[in-house]
Amino acid sequence: MESDVGFESSVWVCRKRYRAVLTGWHFKWTELDKNNRDKKTVLVPVSEVIGVEQGRLQILPRKSVEDTEKDFTVFYVNRSTSGGSLWQLGRIQFTCLSRTLRDQWTEHLRTALKTHGPLRPHKLLVFINPFGGKKKGRQIYHSVVAPVFELAGISSHVIVTERAHQARDYLLKKNLTGFDGVVCVGGDGMFSELLHGLIGRTQQEAGLCENDPAVTLQPCPLHIGIIPAGSTDCVCYATVGVIDPLTSALHIVIGDSQPLDVCSVHHASAIVRYSVSLLGYGFYGDVLAESEKHRWMGPLRYDISGSLVYLRNRSYAAKVEYLPADPLLSSPRDKTRCLSGCRVCSRSTERLFPNHSDSSSLSSSRFSQTSTDSEGEWVTVEGRFRCVALTCMSSSCARSPLGLSPSAHLADGTGDLILVWDTHPLGFLKFLYRHTSTEDQFDLPFVEVHRVKAVRFSLPKVSEEQKQEEFSELRGADEVESGYLDNGSQQSLLQRDTRHQETDEQKTFLCGLCCNKTAASVWNCDGEILSFKEILCKVHAQLVCLYARGIEEAAIRNCI
Numbered sequence: 001m002e003s004d005v006g007f008e009s010s011v012w013v014c015r016k017r018y019r020a021v022l023t024g025w026h027f028k029w030t031e032l033d034k035n036n037r038d039k040k041t042v043l044v045p046v047s048e049v050i051g052v053e054q055g056r057l058q059i060l061p062r063k064s065v066e067d068t069e070k071d072f073t074v075f076y077v078n079r080s081t082s083g084g085s086l087w088q089l090g091r092i093q094f095t096c097l098s099r100t101l102r103d104q105w106t107e108h109l110r111t112a113l114k115t116h117g118p119l120r121p122h123k124l125l126v127f128i129n130p131f132g133g134k135k136k137g138r139q140i141y142h143s144v145v146a147p148v149f150e151l152a153g154i155s156s157h158v159i160v161t162e163r164a165h166q167a168r169d170y171l172l173k174k175n176l177t178g179f180d181g182v183v184c185v186g187g188d189g190m191f192s193e194l195l196h197g198l199i200g201r202t203q204q205e206a207g208l209c210e211n212d213p214a215v216t217l218q219p220c221p222l223h224i225g226i227i228p229a230g231s232t233d234c235v236c237y238a239t240v241g242v243i244d245p246l247t248s249a250l251h252i253v254i255g256d257s258q259p260l261d262v263c264s265v266h267h268a269s270a271i272v273r274y275s276v277s278l279l280g281y282g283f284y285g286d287v288l289a290e291s292e293k294h295r296w297m298g299p300l301r302y303d304i305s306g307s308l309v310y311l312r313n314r315s316y317a318a319k320v321e322y323l324p325a326d327p328l329l330s331s332p333r334d335k336t337r338c339l340s341g342c343r344v345c346s347r348s349t350e351r352l353f354p355n356h357s358d359s360s361s362l363s364s365s366r367f368s369q370t371s372t373d374s375e376g377e378w379v380t381v382e383g384r385f386r387c388v389a390l391t392c393m394s395s396s397c398a399r400s401p402l403g404l405s406p407s408a409h410l411a412d413g414t415g416d417l418i419l420v421w422d423t424h425p426l427g428f429l430k431f432l433y434r435h436t437s438t439e440d441q442f443d444l445p446f447v448e449v450h451r452v453k454a455v456r457f458s459l460p461k462v463s464e465e466q467k468q469e470e471f472s473e474l475r476g477a478d479e480v481e482s483g484y485l486d487n488g489s490q491q492s493l494l495q496r497d498t499r500h501q502e503t504d505e506q507k508t509f510l511c512g513l514c515c516n517k518t519a520a521s522v523w524n525c526d527g528e529i530l531s532f533k534e535i536l537c538k539v540h541a542q543l544v545c546l547y548a549r550g551i552e553e554a555a556i557r558n559c560i
């Protein structure tokens, strides 16, 4: 509701007379003609004003300051005229009749910013991966992001990483008091480090065991911001709608908040990883495994590997069990899209966190709501699959604007399970191709999609004879460590699993391109290969919050 209390006066912009008006929620300025009639109005929500400074100021591409008496400069979110989700830094310089009036304007605007931006961060912890993507993380941060943070009065503690997992370890161990959020400048790998660090830290502090899939995890109190500077920036694309460092920085500054479901992946009663975008077995795992061999090719490696893996024409035997979500709430084929202010996600928030204003009761209310055992029956399917995928979001990207599952939701506490049964190569090509167009990839007889809360994946039982054969192959290998066959520790599980992968590769080499009966694939978990094949996945509703607002509607019209 618009408040009547506000501030209003004549101001001048480039010698033209304007009327500037600040009401409760909006700041607007209207150009007046010679007869004092309105010509053109610009209206900006106060929540999208980035900063107000006295004098004439410019910060991008370079900083310049002119300390004049009667001027003030307002910076705000300016949406790209071509539509889409691209945001620019709008800037306007006003001249007042007196210095007193100028001071009043800056004071009123700054007060309004405080009132209408309760989630705006004051202090941020920033991790820059200097080697991500095109190795421009540092430059992007210092030339684009830091000036915007400074303008908005945000103080940042910046760490340029020197090794992989440094950001995750820092979040797990160091003092995070005083920080409102954590920002990564990098790609999906860096985001994943922040995700693991923050979730781990939050559960440690809450005394919760991450290994037990039945436990309802505690949502992370710190927000995550992503400044895209990687070679894959899928999470940024799916939550902001565009890969642009300035747009992401502006979302952070205004304290946008987008909750995100997270899938925990378990093996043998231990947590293995967390995933937000793609957890894929079969084709998706094979492409990642193949692309790792060709890292030197850069992003091109994914196209080359995709073609090679497609030509291998493989399918894999598997048993998939899933716990369906309530079909009355939403469906992966209901043709809705999860856009900014999504109703399905909002209804889920009310359903999942009925007492969300009372933080002490948050975890207990979530536990009863999301407890998988009390809701529904597990469904089992078994057979040969081209691929099995679970995604907690649409996983849209520049290549596939509607994504793996176009109607998936960011924050409804569910994931979409996609099962692609074994089929002829042209059928599978059609399925893959449809990801790049607007045609429905689920409208094929060999494809199923289910909205789920949990998934269990196992390999079919092998006969004693097959086991013996595999055992001999493994024993015959040259470098078997003495503890390798011991059961128990994660380390021995990891070693054993790696050995299995090697055996599979040897078999593939012998069979050549024509063979499609390789024993097992690998899991691609948000771009990382998992060490285990038999896994249990559980979707945790809104476990983390991003400085984002989801894809705005205009952007989606542009890409359809």
Ligand SMILES: Nc1ncnc2c1ncn2[C@@H]1O[C@H](COP(=O)(O)OP(=O)(O)OP(=O)(O)O)[C@@H](O)[C@H]1O
Binding pocket: 128, 129, 130, 131, 132, 133, 134, 161, 162, 163, 164, 165, 185, 186, 187, 188, 189, 190, 191, 193, 229, 230, 231, 232, 233, 527
């Ligand atoms: N200083 C560092 N040296 C080496 N590796 C690092 C460093 N900092 C972060 N990393 C690791 O680099 C990986 C990739 O980083 P990031 O996601 O930022 O870039 P990317 O180019 O998108 O990655 P990818 O190579 O997966 O496409 C991350 O998983 C992270 O753990």
